[in-house]
Each structure stands twice: as C-alpha cells, then as structure tokens.
Amino acid sequence: MSNYLDLSILELNTLLKEGKVTPLMLVEEAFRRIEKDPEINAFITLNKEEAIKEAKALEGMEVDNVLFGIPVAVKDNILTKDLRTTCASHILDNFIPIYDATVVSKLKEKHLIIIGKTNMDEFAMGSTSRTSYFGAPKNPWNKTKITGGSSGGSAASVASRMVPLALGTDTGGSIRQPASYCGLVGMKPTYGRVSRYGLVAFGSSLDAIGPMSRNVYENALLLNVIEGQDDHDLTSSYHEIEDYTRFIGQDIKGMKVALPNYFMSDVVSPSIKEKIEETVSLLQKLGVTVERVDIDYIENAVTLYQIIAMGEASSNLARFDGVRYGHSVDDAKEVEELYLRTREEGFGDEVKRRIMVGSYLLSGENAKVYYDKAMQIRDDMKKSFEKCFEKYDFIIGPTTCTTAYDLAQDTDDPMRSFLDDVLVIPVNMAGLPGLNLPIGFSREHMPIGLHIIGKAFDEARMYQFASFLEKELNLKLDPKGEE
Amino acid sequence: MENKLSREEVLHVARLARIQISDEKTLEKYQYQLKKLLDEIDKIKEVKNYDEDFLIAPVDHEAKPTKDETQEEITFQDVKKNAPHTKGNFIEVPVMIHE
Numbered sequence: 224m225s226n227y228l229d230l231s232i233l234e235l236n237t238l239l240k241e242g243k244v245t246p247l248m249l250v251e252e253a254f255r256r257i258e259k260d261p262e263i264n265a266f267i268t269l270n271k272e273e274a275i276k277e278a279k280a281l282e283g284m285e286v287d288n289v290l291f292g293i294p295v296a297v298k299d300n301i302l303t304k305d306l307r308t309t310c311a312s313h314i315l316d317n318f319i320p321i322y323d324a325t326v327v328s329k330l331k332e333k334h335l336i337i338i339g340k341t342n343m344d345e346f347a348m349g350s351t352s353r354t355s356y357f358g359a360p361k362n363p364w365n366k367t368k369i370t371g372g373s374s375g376g377s378a379a380s381v382a383s384r385m386v387p388l389a390l391g392t393d394t395g396g397s398i399r400q401p402a403s404y405c406g407l408v409g410m411k412p413t414y415g416r417v418s419r420y421g422l423v424a425f426g427s428s429l430d431a432i433g434p435m436s437r438n439v440y441e442n443a444l445l446l447n448v449i450e451g452q453d454d455h456d457l458t459s460s461y462h463e464i465e466d467y468t469r470f471i472g473q474d475i476k477g478m479k480v481a482l483p484n485y486f487m488s489d490v491v492s493p494s495i496k497e498k499i500e501e502t503v504s505l506l507q508k509l510g511v512t513v514e515r516v517d518i519d520y521i522e523n524a525v526t527l528y529q530i531i532a533m534g535e536a537s538s539n540l541a542r543f544d545g546v547r548y549g550h551s552v553d554d555a556k557e558v559e560e561l562y563l564r565t566r567e568e569g570f571g572d573e574v575k576r577r578i579m580v581g582s583y584l585l586s587g588e589n590a591k592v593y594y595d596k597a598m599q600i601r602d603d604m605k606k607s608f609e610k611c612f613e614k615y616d617f618i619i620g621p622t623t624c625t626t627a628y629d630l631a632q633d634t635d636d637p638m639r640s641f642l643d644d645v646l647v648i649p650v651n652m653a654g655l656p657g658l659n660l661p662i663g664f665s666r667e668h669m670p671i672g673l674h675i676i677g678k679a680f681d682e683a684r685m686y687q688f689a690s691f692l693e694k695e696l697n698l699k700l701d702p703k704g705e706e
Numbered sequence: 707m708e709n710k711l712s713r714e715e716v717l718h719v720a721r722l723a724r725i726q727i728s729d730e731k732t733l734e735k736y737q738y739q740l741k742k743l744l745d746e747i748d749k750i751k752e753v754k755n756y757d758e759d760f761l762i763a764p765v766d767h768e769a770k771p772t773k774d775e776t777q778e779e780i781t782f783q784d785v786k787k788n789a790p791h792t793k794g795n796f797i798e799v800p801v802m803i804h805e
Contacts, residue, residue: 415767454772525746547797575723576739579740580740605761
C-alpha cells in the first residue's frame with residue numbers, strides 16, 4: 224500500500240518529474256484514504272470518475288508546475304461545472320453548475336485534480352459544520368470533536384491526509400477557525416486578492432476564498448495559483464501578481480508584532496493563553512519585539528458581523544426561490560406560495576434565522592438604525608487597524624477561544640456560532656489577510672493555533688513570519704502519528 | 707423586558723424573508739432565538755463612532771466599467787438543466803397575477 228500522500232508537495236513533484244509516481248497513483252491513493260475512513264464525512268460529493276479520467280489524461284504530459292497532478296479538495300460553495308454543488312443545503316442538493324468558478328478554472332489550468340466537494344456549514348453559516356444537511360464532519364484528531372466551520376470538510380480532508388490541499392472560504396473566520404481546530408495552516412487572503420466569481424455569495428463584502436494546507440510553504444503555493452484580478456468580479460484587486468513563497472526562509476529578527484489586550488482577555492481559555500505566552504517568549508528569543516496594544520472596536524466585531532453578514536445574506540439568498548434551480552415544491556398554487564414553502568423546506572434552522580434577522584435589519588427605518596451605523600463602525604475599525612500597522616508588522620493572538628469541543632455539545636444557543644469566531648471576525652470587517660498557524664496542543668492533544676493578521680496585501684511577509692516560526696516549533700501535525 | 711418576540715413579530719419577519727413557518731414548535735423556538743440575536747445586535751446603538759465615514763466594502767480600487775459586449779457564455783439549454791419546472795423554451799411558474 225503506497226503512502227505518497229504523506230510526502231511533501233516538493234517531494235511529490237520530484238517523483239512526478241522522474242516518472243516514479245503518476246497522477247493516477249496519487250488520485251487512487253486519495254480515494255482509498257477517503258473510502259477507508261468514511262466516518263470523517265469530509266466530502267459531500269466525490270469526483271471519482273472524472274478525477275481518474277483527468278489523471279490518466281495527464282500521463283505523458285510534461286510536469287510543468289509544482290502543483291501538477293496534485294489532488295485537491297474544493298469546498299462545496301464553490302461552483303464546479305458538471306459537478307454537484309450543494310452548499311450543504313437541501314435547497315441545492317440537486318444543483319449541477321453550468322460553469323466553473325474562476326478559482327476552479329485556475330486549478331484546472333495548472334492540472335491540479337479535484338477529488339471532491341467538501342462538507343461545510345449550510346451556506347457557510349456556522350462555526351462547527353454541524354448545520355450541514357449532510358451531517359457534520361468529524362475532527363481527525365478526535366472523532367468525538369467538531370472540525371470547526373464553516374470549512375470543516377476542507378479542514379478534515381487535509382488534516383486526515385486524504386488530500387494535501389483544499390480550498391476553503393472565510394466570511395467570518397471560516398478558514399482560520401477550522402484550520403486551528405484541525406491543526407492546519409489556513410489563509411484568508413486580503414479581500415479582493417482572489418476572485419469570488421463562482422463562489423455562492425453569503426456576505427459579499429466579507430467573503431474570501433483561500434488555501435488550507437499541512438504547512439506554510441504549500442499554502443503559499445496554492446495562493447500562487449488562485450490569486451489575481453478577474454473581470455468577472457469587480458471587487459477583485461488590480462494588485463500585482465506575486466510569488467508568495469519568495470520570502471520564506473528569511474530571518475524574522477527585528478520584526479515588530481502587536482498583541483491586542485482583548486485577544487488575551489477572559490474570552491480566551493487559560494490553556495490557550497498559556498500557549499500564546501509561550502509563543503511570545505519564543506518570538507522574543509528569535510529577536511521579534513512583541514508589545515501589548517489596544518485596538519479600538521475589535522470587541523464590537525460580533526455585533527457588527529451579525530448586522531453586515533446577516534443583512535447581506537438575506538439579500539444574497541433571496542435568489543433561492545424554487546424557480547430557476549434547486550429544490551422546489553411541486554404543488555404550489557401561486558408563486559408566493561412557491562417561494563414560502565420552497566424556502567421553508569429547503570433551508571435549515573441556522574440559515575432561516577439569519578435570513579429572517581437580516582431581512583428585519585434591512586427593512587424600513589432599521590436600515591438606518593442598524594446597517595448604516597454598522598458601516599460607520601466598520602470604517603472606524605479599519606482605521607484603528609491601520610493605525611496599529613503604522614508601528615507594527617503584524618498583529619497576533621489566538622485564533623480561537625477554546626480548542627475543538629464535543630460534537631454533542633448543545634446546538635440551541637443562536638449566539639454560540641458567532642462567539643466561536645469572536646477573534647477572527649475583525650479581520651473580515653477590515654478586509655485584511657489572516658492566517659492560522661498551529662503552535663501546539665492542549666492537554667487533550669487537540670491543536671491550538673496562532674492567528675497572524677497582516678497589512679492588506681502583505682501575505683508574502685505573513686508567510687515568511689509563519690514559516691520561520693513553524694520551523695522553530697517543528698510540531699508533529701499528522702493525527703495518524705506516522706510522520 | 708420580555709425575553710421573547712411575539713408570535714406576530716416572528717411571523718412578520720418570516721414574511722419579510724419569504725419563509726413559511728408552519729410548525730408551532732419551531733415558531734415558539736424562533737420567538738426566543740430571534741429575540742436573543744436582536745438584543746445582541748441592539749448593542750450597536752451604544753457604540754460611539756470616530757466619524758461619519760462609511761465602509762461598504764474594503765476594495766482598494768475604483769470600479770472600472772466592463773466592455774458592453776454580449777457574449778454567448780450560457781445557453782438556455784444549459785439553464786434549463788437545473789430548472790425544476792419547464793415547458794418548451796420556458797421556465798414554468800405558478801399563477802402570478804389573478805384576473
């Protein structure tokens with residue numbers, strides 16, 4: 224039995240170039256691993272037939288880039304032509320996209336092979352992936368624990384070494400938080416760095432697509448592939464195309480880092496604070512200056528997020544009406560009845576709650592009272608981040624307040640899913656890049672992550688910083704323990 | 707202060723969201739849950755802003771107009787594949803306007 228998927232991407236690339244490994248061998252191994260451990264429930268739809276066909280078509284072709292022939296998983300809210308895309312919702316459980324998202328076209332151009340569509344919270348709304356219509360994925364470090372969310376299936380697929388890379392999406396922490404719970408590197412790039420064309424919209428001014436990987440270097444490789452301006456997304460940035468690996472390996476001595484007091488307040492569990500303190504000491508030993516700061520408004524992020532994300536969601540999800548695609552009731556007498564009943568049957572509880580609250584917040588005078596105010600505070604929050612970045616290279620803190628908790632834990636509290644993301648939401652508000660780096664384990668041996676926040680479009684330096692720290696920490700990050 | 711919304715308030719909000727709630731138990735659950743969410747959201751009123759500037763989306767460039775050219779990217783046959791109810795070259799919907 225081969226174990227190629229435990230090797231690094233650079234090692235695989237060498238073997239592929241030498242012809243000692245073929246893309247088909249990698250694809251077959253990925254499916255073998257997925258089928259061996261169905262309990263993880265990382266995937267909603269597998270792309271087995273097409274993936275094998277694609278792998279065979281690559282045989283004999285020149286290995287022209289470092290990700291050639293590498294299996295990749297794609298979150299199920301990113302459109303894949305002719306491959307079912309459900310957003311983990313009953314309302315889209317029969318939806319077959321008729322075009323590829325820009326990021327998917329880019330993966331295909333570089334000959335990565337899409338293995339399947341990963342499980343997630345319904346329409347990316349949640350922090351545990353338990354709102355999926357297809358059942359929650361399980362954390363590969365301990366199957367009684369959540370993966371986090373909403374990109375929980377993407378996190379589980381990489382953490383369990385089914386695939387080396389996955390795409391996630393992040394509206395309020397949905398790449399970084401599950402990356403933290405599952406011991407991965409997850410990057411939410413600067414807003415606009417990666418095209419959102421073909422991403423099923425949730426909160427359009429917050430949504431970002433980003434890479435999830437086993438280590439920092441491989442994360443940068445995937446961002447190299449998916450970045451870039453796109454005429455199909457008017458918010459995509461005209462910023463220069465970069466090689467995100469170019470600073471990796473360079474020393475971080477002399478860098479200045481801010482640690483906001485709020486990130487070390489009582490909202491965070493003592494064991495996580497302890498690990499952050501250890502990391503701060505290590506950084507100081509490496510010649511990095513770490514200073515405690517206050518950043519205005521970050522403690523208001525959850526309220527802000529609720530208004531902006533739910534408002535935008537209520538508008539974005541109005542398109543699911545049973546007319547053009549997706550689930551539809553068959554016997555409605557009038558069109559209004561078709562909308563009302565289709566949406567009652569098609570959406571789950573979390574989604575319904577958010578659409579209802581969002582509709583309320585945007586209706587009549589409320590739009591002024593809540594939405595306008597939220598956008599003012601959002602601007603203030605962005606300014607307070609910018610002020611901090613005048614003095615510091617990065618802002619750091621814990622990614623999550625706790626480690627991954629029990630799958631069985633209470634689901635009735637409607638605030639819980641927001642509070643899980645309290646430390647990661649500010650980044651989406653300001654459109655900044657944020658990265659999770661694993662820095663150690665709890666007593667129960669569940670992963671703990673460091674959140675690194677950078678200036679807008681400073682991802683390359685974030686990778687330099689994270690990679691240097693990663694090398695110093697040298698953690699064993701395979702839940703199978705075979706590395 | 708009441709820790710739940712009234713039935714009518716929830717039904718009104720559901721109506722705005724075009725979502726039917728036909729189950730009494732669900733309706734009752736939403737009375738408490740939506741109230742809890744809205745109370746949290748109300749906290750925004752207490753926050754003092756620096757200034758009146760708005761941030762709608764963190765975009766770093768001016769919007770540029772796209773070329774006004776039509777392209778055949780998607781055909782009706784493509785669209786029809788996902789439509790739940792079709793008749794000939796049309797998507798079928800129930801009655802919209804009564805006489």
